[in-house]
Amino acid sequence: MSSNKDDDQEEQSFLKHVTSHLPLDWSDEQRDTYLQNILIQWRKRRDHSHEEQRLMEKYLATIKQYFRPQSPELYDFQQWPIDQNLLNMIKCDSLDTDIVKQMQTTGVYTFSFLPVSFCQLLINEIVYFEQWCIDNGLKLYRPNSMNKYGVILDHFGFQKCLNDVVTNIVEPLTRLIYRHVTLPLDSHHGFVVEYAMDKDRKLDFHVDDSAVTLNLCLGTDFTDGQLYFGGVRCSSHTGTTAPRHDEEFYLEHQVGMACLHLGNHRHKALPITNGRRLNLILWCRSSKFDSEKEKNGEDTCPTWCGYHEIENVHDI
Numbered sequence: 001m002s003s004n005k006d007d008d009q010e011e012q013s014f015l016k017h018v019t020s021h022l023p024l025d026w027s028d029e030q031r032d033t034y035l036q037n038i039l040i041q042w043r044k045r046r047d048h049s050h051e052e053q054r055l056m057e058k059y060l061a062t063i064k065q066y067f068r069p070q071s072p073e074l075y076d077f078q079q080w081p082i083d084q085n086l087l088n089m090i091k092c093d094s095l096d097t098d099i100v101k102q103m104q105t106t107g108v109y110t111f112s113f114l115p116v117s118f119c120q121l122l123i124n125e126i127v128y129f130e131q132w133c134i135d136n137g138l139k140l141y142r143p144n145s146m147n148k149y150g151v152i153l154d155h156f157g158f159q160k161c162l163n164d165v166v167t168n169i170v171e172p173l174t175r176l177i178y179r180h181v182t183l184p185l186d187s188h189h190g191f192v193v194e195y196a197m198d199k200d201r202k203l204d205f206h207v208d209d210s211a212v213t214l215n216l217c218l219g220t221d222f223t224d225g226q227l228y229f230g231g232v233r234c235s236s237h238t239g240t241t242a243p244r245h246d247e248e249f250y251l252e253h254q255v256g257m258a259c260l261h262l263g264n265h266r267h268k269a270l271p272i273t274n275g276r277r278l279n280l281i282l283w284c285r286s287s288k289f290d291s292e293k294e295k296n297g298e299d300t301c302p303t304w305c306g307y308h309e310i311e312n313v314h315d316i
């Protein structure tokens, strides 16, 4: 692949970075050999990611040019029949815990979001898109590194609609519930996860790449598959601290109901034992919140981390 000016610059800064970390007692020959090898690997990785990017752009362009929705109204937020109590509450800009209920004291909230019949229409549209991809020999991009099944909604026309969901629903709720999250929520990743007996049945314990996540159960019929929550953690305590008993919580899915949780709230999906489950997931991000977290660094545990108080208690 031919290199351009950006690639050269990127390469130079990569080399500069690596060189500055080499042991001082290495001979010139050792340095040269090491740098040559690492540069070859780095170029391979770069070319591979350029190729992936090119394929992705081609995939998106093909969808944009040729895919025609089965039910175009589903792509328009104004036509989403969102629960009227929820909309009224958001309009009043005040939390009503009969409408948006907190699950114990875990910081996970649930509420009625969309009618079951509308959720089924969304499923039909997803199935229609998946079939269209198969019919046209297009490889489907799966939601993320953890989910092997499901689709990315932003890829086939839902970008604007989900943006409106973030702005009109998730952001006002975040303002009311998660006051430490710096707004605006300025980007999102919207997808559908799918579990079935012959596909993925569960999802391992993880945190999301989001500030706040909206999770809506679309259907269909299934048994089990509850979401397990195990404590909010900052990045330095995510993989190193066990959930406390009072942090553990299981959420039963109900079609049409959504839950809202922090991206840093560790969770997993228990295995379904029957049927098929599809959930719409909206990872909502805030670039301001991300850069604040980065600025504070890995070593500073913020007050919103469920381990923060514990450390302080131990410190006393």
Ligand SMILES: O=C(O)CCC(=O)C(=O)O
Binding pocket: 147, 193, 203, 208, 215, 227, 267, 269, 279, 281
């Ligand atoms: O299975 C679910 O409902 C949750 C999926 C999830 O946590 C994720 O995709 O990040």
Ligand SMILES: [Fe+2]
Binding pocket: 206, 207, 208, 267
């Ligand atoms: Fe998740």
